[in-house]
Amino acid sequence: MKKIRNYRFLVLLFVVTMIATGCQSDSSSGEASGQVEFDFWSAPNPSQQVFWEDMAKQYMEENEEVKINVSPMPESPSSEAGIQSAIAAGNAPTISENISRGFAAQLAGSSAVVPLEEFEGYDELIKERKMEETISTWKFADDHQYVLPIxxxxxxxxxxxxxxxxxxxxxxxxxxxxxxxVGKKLKEKYPDKFLWSRADLVKPTWWARWFDFFMLYNGASEGNSFVEGSELVANNEAGVATLQLLKDLSEKDLLLTREATDPFETGQSIMMDIGPWTFSYWDEKFPEMKLGETYELTMPPVPESVDYENSKTFADTKGLSIYASATKEQQQAAFDFIKWVYSNPEHDLEWFKQTNLPPARDDLSENEAFTAFLEENPELQEYAKNIPNAVPPIDSEVTVEVQELIGTEAVNPVIQGEKDAEEAWSDMTDAIDKVLK
Incomplete structure (x- = not known):
């Protein structure tokens, strides 16, 4: 039986290899006839797919020697899993979007993606798109750049x-x-209201920490890194202060940690972590939510020792990566396409209009190309202004494990009254150190 299983494994391996070889041959066939053909996987979002299809069409009209096949990436059970499966099967695209910094660290750890700064034209791209400050926080622990933030x-x-x-x-x-x-006055006047409604605060969900812990920690630490490579470099004072705030809010009954429907919109809570995707929902469901009338947008609050005017926050951000399995010609062709896209701010404007996702540009709030759109959508202006002040996710192959420990060892028990802030921080850092080593 063992020999039969081994034989079946060898046959399967042979088939997979032939498929992968066939795919590579098909992709390279255009190159033999003078045309470079490559696959571009967009995020599984209709508006983003439409944008990239339009960009590819325009580019191919100007560059007949290039053929770009745009399609949405598989997302079962997740887009990350879809990419990993494609890499294992030898069917990875040349380039894809929808790559977070943490996932890129995993891909880079297995040499599945290539450093972007090594491509001809990289420096010009960064300058032309005005993203020197934004890209600086994306550099990985090995000093390479594996993702271009979109x-x-x-x-x-x-x-x-x-x-x-x-x-x-x-x-x-x-x-x-x-x-x-504010919380004290709120409870005096409205005992049944809460400052912040967030059920995720008592859940270990790893990605939830982006929108509670890291928003506050980045502000308290003035943007200090949390993990660099295999080392925990978090600012202890800022971390304890962040947890102490959460503990104080919990003890004063200012946190609603059970599930609630639209608590901010209905006035059940008065503070909410908000991304720009919220506003299209409000336009449809809550037209009474008006900037300057019913709500304002701010950076995260900070400890008294921190300069609020120069504070930081978390950047919910993803970008483009180029895969090592593609040929050199395909890789360069893909990079040239991206350079063309971002050499014109009008392309970023079109993206902004179609997706409501602020382009990763330092000059978004100042560039005249975006002035009219931002004036028509004033709720997006604060997001545009603070792009240079937003810190991307940690670049670690064990991002999921690290952020789960932030929840289970620190955030969750502090809010549930099981630990004080200093104990929780100590337990969390000890646990994370073991995972990183």
Missing amino acids: YSNAMLFGWRTDILKELGFDAPPKTYDEVLE
Whole structure:
């Protein structure tokens, strides 16, 4: 039986190899006739697929020697799993979007993606797109750049300013002490209301930490890194302060950690972590939500020792990667296509209009190409302004494990009253150190 199983394995391996070889031959066939053909996988989002199909069509009209096949990436059970399966089977595209920094670290660890700074024209691309500051926070621990960020959502907090005014506050709080003072007044006037409604605060869900812990930690630490390579470099003082704020909010009954439907919109809570995807939902369901009337958008509050005007936040952001399995000609052709796309701010404007995802440009709030669109959509202006102040996800092959430990060892137990802030931080850092080593 063992020999039969081994034989079947060898046959399967042979078939997979032949398929992979066939795919590579098919992709290279255009190159033999003077045409470079490559596959581009867009995110599994209709608006993004339409954008890239249009860009590819325009580019091919100007460059007849290139053929670009745009299709959405498989997303079962996730887009990351779809990419990993394609790599294992030898069917990876030449280039794809929808790559987070943490996932790119996994791909780079297995040499599945190539460093972008090694391509001819890379420096010109970064300068032409005005993204020197934004890209600087994306550099990986090995000093390479494996992802070109496409968009960057500088995550903000929304505040129900109409309710704040009822409590006697003319503007949203900026510091932890001011947040707690708002909470005190809220409970005095409205005992059944909460400051922040977020059920994920008591869940270990790894990606949830982006939108609670890392928003606050990045502000408290002034953008200090959390993990670099295999080393935990987190700012201890900022980390403990972040957990202490969460503990204080929980003890004062200012956190709603059970599931609730539209608590911010209905006024059940007065603070909410908000991304720009929220506004199309409000346009349809809650047209009464008006910037400057019922709510304002702000950067995360910070400890009293931190300069709020220069604070940081978390960047919900993804980008493009080029795969090592493609031929050199395909890789360069894909890079040249991307360079062409981002050499014209009008292309970024079209992306912004179609997706509502702010392009990862340092000059988004200042470039005249975007002025009219931002004036028509004032709720997006604060996101555009803070792109340079947004810190991307950690670049670690064990991102999932690290962020699960932030939840299970620190955030969750602090909010549930099981640990104090310093104990939780110590337990968390010890556990993360073991995972990184």
